[in-house]
Amino acid sequence: MADVEMETQMGLDSEEDYGELSDAELQEAFSKGLLKPGLNVPLEEPKKAVNNIEGLKMCLAEFKKNLPWVERLDLTNHPAVDVLAKIEGTLNKKQSSGEIDAEDDFQREMYFYRQAQATVLEALPKLKKLQIPTKRPDDYFAEMAKTDQHMQKVRKKLMQKQMAIEKSEKAKKLREQRKFGKKVQVEVLQKRQKAKKAMMTAVKKYQKGMTDKLDFLEGDQEGKKGSTASKSQMSKKGPNAKRKYKDQKFGFGGKKKGSKWNTKESFNDVSGFRAKTAHGKGGKKFNKGGKKNKRPGKETRRKMKARK
Known part of the structure; x- marks a missing residue:
């Protein structure tokens, strides 16, 4: 009710009429307290930047000290x-x-x-x-910011980190090697399976009479030829030092068991027969006294023991 009365006293029907008032009327309304807050915005004057060079030089001269460069x-x-x-x-x-x-x-x-x-x-x-x-001189000792225990912990942590990095690098290399080895192994197995499959297909065709060629057996023949060639090369080179030593020590091989058996030729060969040796006349040696060093019989030895 008070606001309506104020508006009627000033002759204002709405808020738009405030814009039509002059500066003197607004000042009069402000002095009476009729203006509401928020309707006016105070304008601040811009600050002026003062570049007082002489004053700055004076301030600098006050706290400046002419000290040597070492200080x-x-x-x-x-x-x-x-x-x-x-x-x-x-x-x-x-x-x-x-x-x-x-x-x-x-x-x-x-x-x-x-x-x-x-x-x-x-x-x-x-x-x-x-x-x-x-x-720093060699005999200079100063208290460090970090203790020796702390630095040992840091060094230990760094060593552990370095070892972990080395282990990971080794594991990575091993994985790569395993992958490469596995890849080679798979390739070899695939190659073998492929060759086997081709061989089985060729054999089936031959069995069914679809072909009369035996070209699939050439691989084995080539392998056999290669083995014979390698053996011939080894024979050309001759035995190694180990084989030579064993031949010299134990002989050149061959049949050992039954080597002294008689054959038809050895039975009929009498060129090495000696009668004196065969009948015991000239082959045995005797003592100087003419007596044989004959051992007494078993019964005689028993009686001799019983006498004792």
Whole structure:
């Protein structure tokens, strides 16, 4: 009810009539509290950028200290030239001029790396000239950020990772070898089955009288010829050293059992007959005393033992 009364007092029938009011009327309505929130937007004046060069120089002079370079160790330089890319001929004009793509992580990190290289190349001669050591002495011991136990764990983990990689590589090679061996084996079996099938087909045709050719047997004959040829080659070469030694020690082979049996020719051959030897006249040797070294009989030996 109060809003309607306010509108009637100001002579406004709708919200569109607010746009027809002058600035003075709006200010008067704002002062009386008749305007609702959200109808006006405050405008902020744009900030003016003040480039006070003299003031900046004065501030810089206040906190700047003229310290020697050894105390500051500051260097500002361009990145070193990528020697590898220069040798390979892949150095671009953008890279040589120092322009890089900030979105390319690898290119950006390489830029920082080469800039660090240039800094080291420039700083080391200065430090040597000022006789400042740049290497840690041999007897220098400092507390490290990581303990020895922690580093041993890290080293153990790295070794385990390396061993796992080596095992996986070996397993991969073994799998490849097995695949290759299996493939060769399958090919050989398929070849044999194919030859067998062809042979059986040819045999069936021959049995049914469909053909009178025996060409399918040529393979076996060729194999036999090859074996005979290999044997003849071996015979041409002669026996090896092991065979020669055994022949020299045990003879040249042949029949051993029954080699002393009589034959018809040996029975009829009497050229080697000696009568004295056969009748015991000249073949035996006697003692000097003329007595034979005859052993007593069994009964005599028993009686001699009983006497004792």
